[in-house]
Amino acid sequence: MPSFRKARALAALVIVANGVIPALWILLTSMKTETELMRVPITILPDTPTIANYVRVFVDQPMLTFLWNSLAVATLSTVLCVFVSALAAYAIVRLRVPMGTLILSGIVLVSMFPLISLMVPLFQIMRTVELLNTWPALILPYAVLSMPVCTLVLASFFQDIPQDLERAAEIDGCTRLGAMWHVVVPLAGPGIFTAAILAFVNAWDEFLLALTLSPRVPARTVPVGITLYQGEFAFPWPIISAALIVAIVPICLLIVVFQERVVGGLTAGGVKG
Amino acid sequence: MARVRVGPLERAERRLGYALLAPALLLLATVVLYPIATLLWTSTQQLHLAQPWLEGFVGWENYARAMDDPRFWSSLGTTLIYVAVTVPGAILCGLGLALLANLPFRVKWPVRLGLLLPWALPLVFAGLIFRWFFEYEQGLVNAGLGLLGIEKQRWLSTPDLAFVATCAAIVWKSSSFVALVLLAGLQAIPASLYEAAAVDGASAWQRFRHVTLPMLRPAIVVALIFRTITAIQTFDIPYAMTGGGPGHSTETLAMYVHRTTIDVLDFGYGSALAALMFLLSLALTSLYIRQTRRDEGGG
Numbered sequence: 001m002p003s004f005r006k007a008r009a010l011a012a013l014v015i016v017a018n019g020v021i022p023a024l025w026i027l028l029t030s031m032k033t034e035t036e037l038m039r040v041p042i043t044i045l046p047d048t049p050t051i052a053n054y055v056r057v058f059v060d061q062p063m064l065t066f067l068w069n070s071l072a073v074a075t076l077s078t079v080l081c082v083f084v085s086a087l088a089a090y091a092i093v094r095l096r097v098p099m100g101t102l103i104l105s106g107i108v109l110v111s112m113f114p115l116i117s118l119m120v121p122l123f124q125i126m127r128t129v130e131l132l133n134t135w136p137a138l139i140l141p142y143a144v145l146s147m148p149v150c151t152l153v154l155a156s157f158f159q160d161i162p163q164d165l166e167r168a169a170e171i172d173g174c175t176r177l178g179a180m181w182h183v184v185v186p187l188a189g190p191g192i193f194t195a196a197i198l199a200f201v202n203a204w205d206e207f208l209l210a211l212t213l214s215p216r217v218p219a220r221t222v223p224v225g226i227t228l229y230q231g232e233f234a235f236p237w238p239i240i241s242a243a244l245i246v247a248i249v250p251i252c253l254l255i256v257v258f259q260e261r262v263v264g265g266l267t268a269g270g271v272k273g
Numbered sequence: 274m275a276r277v278r279v280g281p282l283e284r285a286e287r288r289l290g291y292a293l294l295a296p297a298l299l300l301l302a303t304v305v306l307y308p309i310a311t312l313l314w315t316s317t318q319q320l321h322l323a324q325p326w327l328e329g330f331v332g333w334e335n336y337a338r339a340m341d342d343p344r345f346w347s348s349l350g351t352t353l354i355y356v357a358v359t360v361p362g363a364i365l366c367g368l369g370l371a372l373l374a375n376l377p378f379r380v381k382w383p384v385r386l387g388l389l390l391p392w393a394l395p396l397v398f399a400g401l402i403f404r405w406f407f408e409y410e411q412g413l414v415n416a417g418l419g420l421l422g423i424e425k426q427r428w429l430s431t432p433d434l435a436f437v438a439t440c441a442a443i444v445w446k447s448s449s450f451v452a453l454v455l456l457a458g459l460q461a462i463p464a465s466l467y468e469a470a471a472v473d474g475a476s477a478w479q480r481f482r483h484v485t486l487p488m489l490r491p492a493i494v495v496a497l498i499f500r501t502i503t504a505i506q507t508f509d510i511p512y513a514m515t516g517g518g519p520g521h522s523t524e525t526l527a528m529y530v531h532r533t534t535i536d537v538l539d540f541g542y543g544s545a546l547a548a549l550m551f552l553l554s555l556a557l558t559s560l561y562i563r564q565t566r567r568d569e570g571g572g
Contacts, residue, residue, distance in 0.1 A: 011373040012384050018370070019387035019449065022402045023394075025413060029405065042416050088297035095290030103294065110305050112558050114506045116527040117551040120534050120544050121308035121315065144304040147297065176289055205395035207509045208527075212535050223395045227513055237405060244398055255389045263385060266392075266450070267457035 023248055030054070030241035037238055053242035062217060063243060066225035069214075073135050073221060074203035077142035081199045082192060084143065085150035090180060092151075093158040094166075104155065108148045115145075119212050126213055133216040141209055146199035153198070153265050157191025158184065194265035197258050204251065222247045309551070315544040322538035335545035345546060347521055348529040349553075355440070355525060356504040362444040363500050364493065367451025374452060375459045388456070391449040400513025403442035404429065407514075429515055432522035439511045439523055446510065447503065451496045458492025459485070498561045505554045526550050 029037070031049040057063050088107070092100040122141060123132070131137040161184055169179040185192070210221045215228075226243045229236065255262055319331045339345045374384050391399070406413050407428035415425040428438045462485065470480045508527040511517060517524035517532075524532075530550060534543030 008376050008378060011376050012378060012387075015370060015373055015384050016387040018445075019390040022399075022406070022445070023390060026402055026405070037411055040410055041419065042411055042413070084296045084300055087293040091290040091293035095286050095293070097287060097290035097294060103298075107297065107301065110301055112502050112554065113305065113309070114502075114527070114547075114550055114554045116506060116508065116530050117312060117547040117554075118305065118308050120530065120540065120547045121311035122304070123534065124311060124315065124540060125308060140300070140304050144300055147300070151297070176286065201393055205393075207395060207397045207512075208531070212531070223397050227397050227401065237408075237411070240401060241405070244401060248394065248398065251393045252390070255393050256386065259382060259385050259389060262389060262393075263453060263457075266453050 023245075026241045026244050026248075030238060030245050032238060034238055053238040054246070056239050057243045057246055060239060061225065061229060061243075063225065063246065065217065066220055066222045067246075069135070069219055070204055070221040070223075073138045073142065074200050076135065077139045077203045078146075078196050078199040080139065081143040081146045081150055082154075082196050085147050085195065086154050086185075086188075086192060088147075089151045089154035089158055090184065093155050094163075094180075094184075104151065107151050110144070110148060115208055119208055122209070123212055133214050133219045135214075135219060137213040137219075138203075138206075138210060138221070141213075142199075142203040142206060145206065146195075146202045149198055149202075149265075150195040153195045154188065154191050157188045157194075161187045190261070193258075194261045197254065197262055198265050201251065201254070201262075312544050312548055312551070315540055316548045318541045318544075320539075320541040320544075322540060331541070335542050336549070338542060339545055339549060344521060344524075344529060345526075348524045348526045351436075351522070351524060352505060352507060352526045354436075355443070355507045356501060358440050359443045359447065359507075360497065360500050360504050362440065363447040363451050364496060366444055366448035367496065368455055368493075370448060370452035371455035371459055374456050388449050388452050391446055392453065394446070396446060396509035397513045399442050399446040400439075400510040403438065403445070403510075404514045407438045430519050432519055435515050435519060435523050439514050442510050442514060443504075443507065447500060451500060454496045454499075455489060455492050458489045462488045494561075494564075498558065501557060501561065502554060505550070505557065526553075 028044065028046060030053050031051070032043070032046040033048065033050055033052070036043060036047055088103075091097050092104050097103065118141065122137075126132045126137045165183050165187070166179040169183045170176065174182060205223065206221075207223045207227070210224045211227075214220060215224060220228075226240065226247060229240055229243060316335055317330060317332055319327055319329050319334075321327060370388065374388060378384055405411075407415075409415060409425060409427055409429075412428070414428065418425060426434055428434045466484050466488070467480055470484050475483065506527050507525045508531065511523045511525060512528060512531075515523045517528050526546070527550065530543055530546045533539050533546060537543075
């Protein structure tokens with residue numbers, strides 16, 4: 001059926017174009033010179049592609065510091081979040097804690113609190129304990145931010161592991177925690193990994209808390225760094241575009257490599273929530 | 274009531290269960306519950322960080338002030354209009370994308386990436402990218418209008434157009450998450466239902482109307498809840514595109530709270546505004562949850 005094949009190709013084109021064109025346009029912009037960008041009518045492809053904007057991204061602003069801060073905050077909050085969520089999910093699914101489902105709903109409910117209502121008191125609290133403009137000011141809230149989705153994903157993975165395997169390990173002389181560590185954790189590896197990617201992307205992307213709790217350059221993250229990238233007179237679009245591409249590339253790599261995991265995790269966390 | 278007998282083994286298991294839950298609950302208590310309590314307490318105080326000598330308990334005064342504050346009402350109105358426009362917008366666009374993505378592609382990864390990229394970008398990046406699209410002289414949108422022979426528009430400095438532009442960015446950014454959730458729902462519909470409908474002579478539209486939509490309902494409700502919760506908090510995209518302007522025309526409640534506290538340092542009043550926002554989102558979500566419960570009860 002050639003017409004069906006054509007329709008299918010068109011559908012794929014629509015989805016890919018919708019997702020990719022904005023980023024592609026920024027990529028083209030980032031390779032144009034400032035004079036070319038001033039020209040009217042606008043050009044689509046750069047006349048003389050240049051990497052000068054990319055150099056200026058790192059020279060004009062401490063972009064490496066922003067990247068390092070984002071990486072550190074996202075990684076550390078992910079580790080904390082996945083660890084805490086895994087313990088909670090295991091307790092709810094496997095140890096039949098009384099009111100387990102109620103506790104799970106409570107954890108999910110927390111994700112529905114508007115972040116701005118948390119931002120105001122967190123600013124006061126972090127100011128009192130002198131943590132403003134430090135990594136921990138972001139790591140702790142970010143760990144909680146992703147806790148609901150991580151707990152849901154991990155709970156559904158733990159549920160699928162046959163209980164007999166743990167019983168067998170216990171009969172072989174393992175303690176309950178030993179069985180969890182040696183049997184459940186390796187088998188739930190994919191689930192833990194999925195949860196970690198979701199938590200990492202959430203933390204990497206977060207803006208409001210980063211803007212308020214950690215705005216100063218030494219602990220500033222990438223989204224805040226790029227948004228506050230003001231030029232002397234106007235918005236320096238070529239440099240902003242280059243900075244956006246620098247920040248988008250790591251996310252792209254992550255989703256290209258782990259696309260199936262990400263989709264699976266999103267829908268497990270979403271549909272069961 | 275007969276007490277269930279709990280053996281020593283089970284009791285040990287329970288104790289372990291509580292121990293494993295403890296870190297999560299502790300984290301929730303310090304990062305969510307204690308701050309919410311602080312917020313409610315501060316909302317009854319006069320607390321201006323630039324005027325520390327004026328601190329003190331004022332009761333409901335901050336809330337009363339909000340009721341008389343036109344900027345509170347206008348930012349609340351803007352927020353609700355954003356919810357009313359971008360939630361259905363994202364659901365419709367997301368449904369369209371999901372239906373397209375559900376076709377049997379031989380190579381799956383390009384489609385999956387096309388759906389994932391907008392989801393994975395930070396909201397502010399979407400805001401910056403669309404701000405560049407809607408620039409007056411160099412924007413792609415005005416260039417496209419020029420090709421059609423339509424006059425250039427000052428998108429980001431005209432109140433109504435700025436609202437349209439920010440909505441476009443929000444819908445683009447959020448429809449991909451909706452599409453992923455709905456796609457999972459579509460893939461869970463058994464093919465036999467469509468075959469049976471086809472045997473009964475149902476047209477494509479009838480199959481969509483009477484098989485796809487009812488089966489997809491739970492996934493749509495989930496997407497609706499998530500999207501509404503995030504729409505109430507709209508901050509990043511207008512912040513990056515218009516800064517709330519022109520005037521205050523695209524300023525949402527979240528942006529007004531941010532300005533009142535972080536820029537003006539009026540934490541007493543800002544806390545009252547944030548508490549009102551907390552209540553608003555609680556009310557809307559409980560409305561939704563009640564609705565879904567009723568759906569489940571009714572089968």
